[in-house]
Amino acid sequence: MVSFVEQDPEVCAPRALLSTRAIRWSIGQLRREGATIQGLARQLGTTWNTLWTQVRPVLATAADDPVRFENVQVLGVDEHIWHHRDPRRRGPKELTGMVDLTRGPHPTARLLDLVPGRSGKAYRDWLDERGEGFRKRVEIATLDPFQGYKNAIDDQLEDATCVLDAFHIVKLAGAAVDDVRRRIQQETLGHRGRKGDPLYGIRHVLRAGRERLTSRQQTRLEAAFTAHPDHIAVEVAYRCAQDLRDVFHQPTPARGRQLAEKLIASLTTCPIPEIARLGKTLRRWKTAFLAYFDTDGASNGGTEAINGIIELGRRIVRGFRNFEHYRLRMLLITGGLDASPHTQL
CATH class of the missing domain: 3.30.420 (Nucleotidyltransferase; domain 5)
Structure with a gap:
């Protein structure tokens, strides 16, 4: 009767607690299936510490691999x-x-x-x-x-x-419109927005693109804008924000760049302080803003x-x-x- 021991590192590394196949399977489950270490350990009949001590060195070695940055x-x-x-x-x-x-x-x-x-x-x-x-x-x-x-x-x-980033440019414009709406709300009614207030009722509509508005939403906007003379500031801010959004929806980058340059030059002169502040921000970031049109929409x-x-x-x-x-x-x-x-x- 002869017995022998064979060590194959491709099957199981020396002194390892799990086989190479089990480690590879666990990494794949973590990568693609949204699994957790505790859940995988339960399936393998082991503990969290045992599984993580075998998976972590593999991930650490991969994280240190300079090939990732090529x-x-x-x-x-x-x-x-x-x-x-x-x-x-x-x-x-x-x-x-x-x-x-x-x-x-x-x-x-x-x-x-x-x-x-x-x-x-x-x-x-x-x-x-x-x-x-x-x-x-x-x-x-x-x-x-x-x-x-x-x-x-x-x-x-x-x-x-x-x-x-284009999304954050549009987000800045939307935030400026919200600031104008809140300020006018306080100046005209003396309190925060409540159900039934004209400006409070259109707070979500103001965030939508004007080309996406239904006829009912357009009617609501018009009614809110005309409900009080001071609401003209909200209407102007809304139109400025929509014009800024439109620069990213032009048929050619050249046309979008042209409109962007025009807005950067004009928004700073707006009598509405929130829109003027937005214009100053865009002017400070002018080069990075206009680079969007030179980099195929990066x-x-x-x-x-x-x-x-x-x-x-x-x-x-x-x-x-x-x-x-x-x-x-x-x-x-x-x-x-x-x-x-x-x-x-």
């Missing part, structure tokens, strides 16, 4: 909140996320990294760590209207075109989509305590590790 030509940046506990115990609530928005190599946007803090320094330090080769390859950098990120782009990505939309996936992932597991665990899990579910062979995806 061929990034369009780079997006945005912030999000990863916990709601005391920052003194768990660190900063805000994280800065970098997203690859390059069209072609990957079918969708993919998260590149998460770093603590929402500041220009956090973004600048991350860009500096990537090296000159990475920074030279970035041709377009998209962002929300946050000056800290803009300063980091100007400092580290001198050759890249900075593009202000935007931060893919970055916002990645934020949505991150929010979903955090809700599924009902929160994280450890930032590094959070970073690895979010990189996995948002495709940030797909370019690395270590995850076997």
